[in-house]
Amino acid sequence: MLHTGSAGMRNRPMRVVLSALGIAIGIATMIAVVGISASSKEQLLQELDRLGTNMLVITAGEDLLTGKKVPLAKEAAGRVARIDGVEHVGATGQLPFSVRRSDKISGDITGGIAVQAASGDLLTTLRARMVSGTWLNGATGKYPSVVLGDVAAKRLGITAAGQQVYINGQYFTVLGIIGPLPLVPDIARSALVGWDVARSRLGFDGHPTTVYERSADVRVDAVHALIPRSVDPQTPHNVNVSDPSAGLQAKAAVEGAFSNLLLGLGGVALLVGGVGVANTMIISVLERRYEIGLRRSIGATRGQIRSQFITESLLLSGLGGAAGIVLGAAATGVYAASSGIPWVIPLWAVGGGLAATLVIGTVAGLYPAVRASRLSPTLALHAS
Numbered sequence: 001m002l003h004t005g006s007a008g009m010r011n012r013p014m015r016v017v018l019s020a021l022g023i024a025i026g027i028a029t030m031i032a033v034v035g036i037s038a039s040s041k042e043q044l045l046q047e048l049d050r051l052g053t054n055m056l057v058i059t060a061g062e063d064l065l066t067g068k069k070v071p072l073a074k075e076a077a078g079r080v081a082r083i084d085g086v087e088h089v090g091a092t093g094q095l096p097f098s099v100r101r102s103d104k105i106s107g108d109i110t111g112g113i114a115v116q117a118a119s120g121d122l123l124t125t126l127r128a129r130m131v132s133g134t135w136l137n138g139a140t141g142k143y144p145s146v147v148l149g150d151v152a153a154k155r156l157g158i159t160a161a162g163q164q165v166y167i168n169g170q171y172f173t174v175l176g177i178i179g180p181l182p183l184v185p186d187i188a189r190s191a192l193v194g195w196d197v198a199r200s201r202l203g204f205d206g207h208p209t210t211v212y213e214r215s216a217d218v219r220v221d222a223v224h225a226l227i228p229r230s231v232d233p234q235t236p237h238n239v240n241v242s243d244p245s246a247g248l249q250a251k252a253a254v255e256g257a258f259s260n261l262l263l264g265l266g267g268v269a270l271l272v273g274g275v276g277v278a279n280t281m282i283i284s285v286l287e288r289r290y291e292i293g294l295r296r297s298i299g300a301t302r303g304q305i306r307s308q309f310i311t312e313s314l315l316l317s318g319l320g321g322a323a324g325i326v327l328g329a330a331a332t333g334v335y336a337a338s339s340g341i342p343w344v345i346p347l348w349a350v351g352g353g354l355a356a357t358l359v360i361g362t363v364a365g366l367y368p369a370v371r372a373s374r375l376s377p378t379l380a381l382h383a384s
Contacts, residue, residue, distance in 0.1 A: 001311055012284075016316060019280040023320030023360065024327060026271070027353045031328025034349040036335050043341040047182060053243075054220050055125070055183065058211040058227055061238040070238040071207040072231060077119065079230045080211055085219025090122030091208035092187070095198060099146075099191040100166045101156055111155040114190045115167055116209070117198035118147070125212045126181060133161025133176025141194025144201060146172040149188035153177045165191065168202055183244040184212070274317070274360040281313050281368035302373035309372050313365020314358065321357025325350055 058080065060069050073079070077091040095117060098110040122128075123135045134140075136147055146165060148158060153174075156165060164171045172193065181187050198204035211231075215223040224243075228236035295305065329345050336343040 001307055002315075016319070019276050019316055020320030020323065022276045023274065023317055023357060024324040027321050027324025027357065028327035028331065029324075030356075031325055031345065031349055031353055032331040032335075035328060035332030035343075035345045038344040038346050038349075039332060039336045039341050042344045046342065054217050055127075055212060055214050055244060056220070056224055056227065057184075057242045057244055058213070058231060059240045059242070060209070061240045063238065070232075070235070072209070072211065072239070074206045074208075076208055076231045077211050080213050080227060083215075083223055083226050083230055085215045085223050086213050087216060088121060088125040088214040089119075090125035090212045091119045092122065092190075092192070092210050092212075093117040093195075093198065093204055093207060094209040095193075095202050095204060097168045097202065099152070099156070101158075103166050103169075105166070111152075112189060113152045113155060114186070115202075116187075116190045116192055117195050117202075117204050118192040119195055119208075122192070122212065123178070125214050126184060126187065127214075128181055128187075129179045130176045131179045132159070133174070135176060136192065136194045140175055142196045142200075143194075144170060144172045144197060145175045145194065147176050147178060147192045148174060149178050149190050149192070150180050151185075151188040152191055167191065167193070170201065186210075274364045278313075278364035278368065280316070281309060281365050282371070284309070284312070284368070305373040306369040309369035310362065310365045313368070314361035317357045317361030317364065318354075321354055324357075325353050328353075 058072070058076065060072050062068060063070050077089050080086060081089040093116060095115040097115045098107060099113050099115055100107070100109065100111075118136060120136060120138060120141060123130075130147075131150065133147070136145065146167070148156065148165075153159070158165070158174055158177070161174050161176050163174045165174060166172075172191075178187065178192075193202065195204075195206075199206060213223070213227075224241055227241050228239040231239045296302075332345060333343050
């Protein structure tokens with residue numbers, strides 16, 4: 001049956017290619033859309049696994065009466081650290097200065113870079129990594145040294161430790177550069193100085209602007225509820241607590257939602273391809289009436305004729321579907337390689353693509369097959 005069903009394809013290779021092309025484009029579009037969406041989602045999930053979902057950010061809230069920010073207490077980080085389940089605590093304090101490459105650059109040119117005091121355990125709390133140099137420690141934090149976020153370093157044109165930047169009328173030596181931190185983008189755009197040198201040279205009052213904490217996964221909700229009253233027992237409503245990983249989690253959850261339109265377009269292309277296959281099969285039946293009449297006259301049943309043309313339709317659709325899966329996977333691979341994300345092709349997408357081609361092949365070939373089986377042998381031979 002496979003040999004007989006493929007005879008028409010072997011005799012008309014150009015028609016086969018053109019007919020299968022529509023199905024290949026439809027399947028390739030759907031595979032690529034699903035694959036790119038799955039690859040992007042996998043990158044987000046890997047990033048969440050690395051950064052963790054157990055970090056909370058504490059910031060100052062606003063007074064209900066005046067609407068003004070209420071500074072966090074100087075002891076805010078220590079109070080958070082004493083909560084049961086908290087593992088790491090780091091803090092930053094905003095400073096009203098800009099950072100420049102030299103004193104020759106106007107102070108009005110800030111580059112959108114903030115200067116912040118940073119506690120020594122901030123790096124561990126954020127699970128950040130140094131792409132160059134070292135982090136602030138008990139010694140370097142007392143001297144004019146600075147660690148740059150990756151965005152800040154890029155805007156300043158600094159690629160490695162050892163260079164200097166200009167802050168509040170004095171030069172600070174760059175100790176290192178922090179790698180990307182999707183959960184805390186404000187750190188990426190900051191120049192971080194030690195807590196002690198911020199007090200001695202930059203007039204820092206010691207009130208943290210932001211406190212970051214890491215807790216055990218099973219204690220995140222409990223710690224979240226305890227933080228406001230621990231930081232400010234009298235007015236806990238003046239303390240804001242947020243989960244920076246919620247944004248990435250939500251993005252991962254809805255990744256691919258905007259792919260529905262493209263999936264729809266791929267489905268339309270697939271439908272058009274199916275119509276093309278059906279049209280090809282109808283023409284094939286008309287052109288091969290003599291063959292059909294000859295086969296019927298020597299004993300072929302109507303069922304065998306139907307099976308022959310349905311098999312041909314399935315082979316034609318399957319060829320287009322296989323080509324579409326390969327093209328879609330290749331397109332996803334190119335996108336993943338160029339974007340630096342994992343290459344993921346869900347098995348359900350491949351299985352769904354194959355199933356769709358089989359359904360389309362069956363539906364497209366059904367009417368031509370029935371029409372072919374109903375041809376009278378004598379009339380078919382006479383018409384030929």
